[in-house]
Amino acid sequence: MFKDRQQGLVYLHGCTLAITAVVLFLTWGGFVNAVGWIEFSKHVNRDLYLLATVCAGLWVQQGLRGYSEKLGCLGWGDAIRLSRQQIGRIAIVLFAVVVVTKDGNISRTFLIGYLGVLAGALIIANKYFPPLIARLFFGARGMRTVVIAPAKEVEGFVKWLRQRPHLAGGIEVIGWIGDADAPAETTLPRLGTKRDVRRVLIEHDATQILVSQANLTAEAADTVSEIAEQLGCRVRFFSNVQQFFGERAVRVEHEENYTFVTRSDEPLDHPLNQIQKRLLDIVVALPVVVLIFPPLMLMVWCMQRIQSPGPLFHCQLRSGLNRRKFLIFKFRTMNVNHGQESRQAGKNDARIYPFGRFLRRASLDEIPQFLNVLLGDMSVSGPRPHLLEHDEQFAKVVNFYHARHFVKPGITGLAQSKGFRGEISEPSLLRKRIGYDMLYIKRWSLSLDLQIMAATVRHVFFPPSSAY
Incomplete structure (x- = not known):
């Protein structure tokens, strides 16, 4: 019932924001020139930056789609967050023009001042323009x-x-x-x-x-x-549809004469997102496999010969995307014939040889899994794959446990970046981990992957107490 109204409101508000940005650009330029704050070069091409502002306005309008349901009743917090996103997009476009054209004539102070003034105007516009537009176009239709x-x-x-x-x-x-x-x-x-x-x-x-x-x-x-x-x-x-799903959020999809309802959103169902994630995986995994993996493999092999002779790698079957089985690679960190392979490693576990303990604490035993990433079985970030036996055990504790197989498993994940590593000693820890896995699946973005990777690198140098 509201789809056309939402789309119209997004379009009209986007137009008003683009007009606001252009008018403010001209007004700000005339103002600073009149008061003499900034001396403009005679060679500066203002029309080029005015055109860039118009193009940025189109990009800003595209970004409103994520706020279509709330547009018109935004609180100050949402208005500020939306305006921050919009200012970021406009700044990227304007300074991209500066870099690409190698323009030394435009005043950077002028551009920064314009963005600052525009930020305040956008916050007010996002807060008050949509309800005014809605009242004007919808209110009179009794x-x-x-x-x-x-x-x-x-x-x-x-x-x-x-x-x-x-x-x-x-x-x-x-x-x-x-x-x-x-x-x-x-x-x-x-x-x-x-x-x-x-x-x-x-x-x-x-x-x-x-x-x-x-x-x-x-x-x-x-x-x-x-x-x-x-x-x-x-x-x-x-x-x-909420009467079938209770209070949990659902996603509704319309395909011609049919309507489909699911309990969660899955951004990685989108082909473009899949391509972005795969490219990021390759960009990260390839240098690790080429530059880090070979010397580390030699070092691990030498230490194993001294402390715990046996195979270099420990390989196991794990469940991946859509519960398909694959062979995961890890540096062996436990003594050969230690027994009880399905039992999780605990603190001061006697099965782990000394150098293996270091590898586990620094997460270096996971480096061979970058081979799994290149093979396409895993991603750099995603829900950590558990032992097959643990999958069955954990599924009895958390009903929606297997939903984590909706995406590829990862070398690291959102839960691990939050410090949830090592042994799962009680059900509450498992629920928190799976909760983070589900949050990752629902809210995946390229920036979220980068945040997880950055946190993981930090944990390599400063491991949490649960890493053993």
């Missing part, structure tokens, strides 16, 4: 609306509408239609039963009906639609 829904759904639906005043402008819910033997705890008046649809629409001069799909059969829905068409009344059907 739609007297009747809701046809089960009694238990009515109040929740009306509450949902009231939480979106910027998009619900002009929609006046005058009452609801439902079964007489199902009283609802609602402030709305019940106007009749489903047999009274025609009478209610005529008596109350309704121009829109909102119908819950859970309330009508296909035949009854056809009847309501015919009555609405005869009376020149809009009819929209809705489905409250």
Whole structure:
């Protein structure tokens, strides 16, 4: 019902921001020139930077899509965060022009001052412009609306509408239609039963009906639609998917005549995101395999010959993307024939030889897994793969455990970057780790991967107490 309004609001607000940026650029230039704060070079090409500001405005508009549902009711915190993103994009475009053209005539002080003034203007614009636009375009369209829904759904639906005043402008819910033997705890008046649809629409001069799909059969829905068409009344059907999923957030996808609902968003389902992540994996893994892995492998082999003769690598089957099995590579850190391979390593574990303890604490035993990254079985960052036996055990503790296999496993992960490493000694630790894994899957971004990698490098030099 609100899709067109949301898209229109995003477009119109984006246009107002672009106009604001351009007008402020011209105004700021005229102001600093008039007061003599900055002496402009005669050779500076202001039109080029004005054009760059227009292009940056288009990029800013694209960035509004992530705020489309909240645009119009942003708090100051959201307005500041959105403005920070917008200023970053405009700054990138302007200074890219400076670098590419090697322009020494434009004043950097002028550009920085402009960005500072624009930042304040954008915060105010993001806070106040969208509701003004919504009131102007939507508020005047009076739609007297009747809701046809089960009694238990009515109040929740009306509450949902009231939480979106910027998009619900002009929609006046005058009452609801439902079964007489199902009283609802609602402030709305019940106007009749489903047999009274025609009478209610005529008596109350309704121009829109909102119908819950859970309330009508296909035949009854056809009847309501015919009555609405005869009376020149809009009819929209809705489905409250939350009744099947509780309070957990869900994602709804529309494909032609079908609607699909899932419990979580998956950014890595997007092909472009997959390409970005794969390129980052290769860029990181290739230098490690070529430059770091060979000398480290020689050092580990020599120390093993001294302290714990045996195979250089310890290889095991693990579950990867979509629970496909693959062979993971690690430097061997335990003595050969130590037994109890499925038991997690604990603090002061006697099975670990001295140099192996150092490798584990510094996470250097994981370096061979960059081979797994190049082979495509793993990613540099993602949920850590556990032993197959532990997968089954942990799945009994955390119901949604196997959802972590929606993405490739990683050498490091969000949980590890937060210090959750080593032995899982109690269920609460497992739940926290899996919670971070699920957060990673839902909110993946290239910047999140870079943050995880940076934190992991820091842990190599300053390992957490749980690393052993």
